Amino acid sequence: MGSAQLVCVEGGPPMKIDAVMIPALKDCVHCGLCLPECPTYHATGREAESPRGRIAALRGVVEERSSVSDAIHDGLESCLVCRACESACPSGISMENLMARYREQTRNVRGDFSASLESWLLSYVISHPRRLNACLNLVRILSPGLRIFPGNEDLPARHRLRPQPPVPQLLEPSGQARGTVSILRGCVADRLFREETHLAARLLARAGWRVLVPAAGCCGALHHHAGLVEAGQRHASLRWKDLSAAEVDYVVVDSAGCGSHLLGQRDSDSPPITDTVTLLAHEGGFVAKSRLPGRWAISVPCHQQHSDLDSTTGISIIESCVEERVELPAQDHCCGAAGMYLLRRRKLSRKIGKMAHERFEKSDADAIVSGNPGCLLRWEGLLGSSRAKHPVQILAQSSGLTPI
Ligand code: SF4
Ligand code: SF4
Known part of the structure; x- marks a missing residue:
């Protein structure tokens, strides 16, 4: 088997699927232990929207027994990358990495509008704090009108869209510092969850920590899940540089998705990652x-x-x-x-x-x-x-x- 193959795509140009996926795909023993954990399988009842079904479909494609039909692509694209199947899997298969690789290789070929819009938003808006802020200002202006239409319950609440004062770059504890931490502000969270960042910084300073708050920026987790793997790594590396520019005891990330991505992109000498509540419970x-x-x-x-x-x-x-x-x-x-x-x-x-x-x-x-x-x-x-x-x-x- 070569390092890469060209696979026929129904009604579309050939799609390149990297055979580096194959070892993980072959590790699946079809035990089905992952099925009860998978939300998309629960919601649809379809094997094609289960971890086992997705792996079987991908394996069929990379072994050239089938092409990436619309049905196969749909089943793969509907994965939430929630990673619940990973905790259940005796073979240690990382669905997060499989999906990132699949999406990386298929995104541009399929011409899927929502996937293209997602890539555009990630590359040209979410990664740029000023543009993101302008975009969220627009959502704030339009949101009263949008809310009257059914199905817009997922719009952020009004108070989340309101601009908030900036978080201080440094908070000192009142007495002797027990150590230094730096806090991730994030991208979308820096606008919608700034109140939480303020509170986290003040809770930690009150508990005796010297708190550093570097400039806002995306950690790349959303890019990674969307298959923009290289951008996901680049953003994580920039955040690690900012968060550990000074000597810190912990990096505090109050968003589990960002924390897990940064953890996966951590160097051996990077400071440990925690969140405010865990740090306070621990220390x-x-x-x-x-x-x-x-x-x-x-x-x-x-x-x-x-x-x-x-x-x-x-x-x-x-x-x-x-x-x-x-x-x-x-x-x-x-x-x-x-x-x-x-x-x-x-x-x-x-x-x-x-x-x-x-x-x-x-x-x-x-x-x-x-x-x-x-x-x-x-x-x-x-x-x-x-x-x-x-x-x-x-x-x-x-x-x-x-x-x-
Ligand atoms: S990561 Fe995907 S396949 Fe695994 S449990 Fe979540 S939705 Fe299902
Ligand atoms: S738990 Fe792992 S090995 Fe078992 S069917 Fe699911 S993905 Fe395959």
């Missing part, structure tokens, strides 16, 4: 003064559960801030937001979101906590902003820290 310095009333479900983001990020240490500190914590049924299942997926595959994303909402209703919770910006936007759309909170908002409110 101390946080005291809850009151409990937020009600029954709270905690939704741990997919990329925190299924990567090497710490997904458990922070739970106890969130529990100490709320009146009651309740379990979400199948809490490891994706909410369907999955970054740009929410825009690219709206119908399936909304169906998976509806399934997540049904699980929430069954839990009898009043509200939910989620530490990933995309998931939180989804939950705010489903439940309203007062019933969906980021963990740093919970800690801030419980410890008497007022928003900016």
Whole structure:
């Protein structure tokens, strides 16, 4: 088998599929342990939209037994890259890497409008803070009109689109510093979740950390998932350079998707990655003064559960801030937001979101906590902003820290 092959595409030009995919594809033993974990399989009931089905389809293509038909492409493109199948797979197959490689090689050939729009947004808007800000200003102006149309529940809440004061570049603790951390501001999150970055920086400074906040910029996670692999690596490398320009003990990333991507692009001498809640739970310095009333479900983001990020240490500190914590049924299942997926595959994303909402209703919770910006936007759309909170908002409110 050569290093690459040309594969016939139905109704289109030949598509190049790199045979480097083959070893991972051959590792699948068809056990099906991944099927119960896969949200798209749950939502559609179709083997073609399961991890096993996707791997079998890709293998058929790279072994030249089949071409990339529209049906095969659709099944592959509908993967959320939530990585739930990776935790279940005894063969250690990385669906994240398989999908990034597939999308990298097929994106331009298929001429899919939504995929092209996604690439354009990622390359010419999201990677450029000024353009992104201008674009979000436009969304802010148009959003009252857009909200009257059905199906626009995923638009960010009004308060998220409002411009916020800049986050200080440096916050010093009041006494002797226990160490130094730097915080990722991100790209879309820098506008929509700036309040959370302010709160995180103040919580950490109050706990005794010297807090550095470098300039905003994209980490490349969205690029990687869209198959813009080289751009994903380039942005991650730029963020690592900014975040570790000074000597820091930790890099703090309060977005699980970004944290997991940066973790995958980390050098051996890079500082460790954590998030605000995990760091405070691990190192101390946080005291809850009151409990937020009600029954709270905690939704741990997919990329925190299924990567090497710490997904458990922070739970106890969130529990100490709320009146009651309740379990979400199948809490490891994706909410369907999955970054740009929410825009690219709206119908399936909304169906998976509806399934997540049904699980929430069954839990009898009043509200939910989620530490990933995309998931939180989804939950705010489903439940309203007062019933969906980021963990740093919970800690801030419980410890008497007022928003900016
Ligand atoms: S990454 Fe998620 S959506 Fe994709 S195959 Fe795995 S479980 Fe299914
Ligand atoms: S769990 Fe892994 S080996 Fe088993 S069917 Fe799924 S992808 Fe294949």
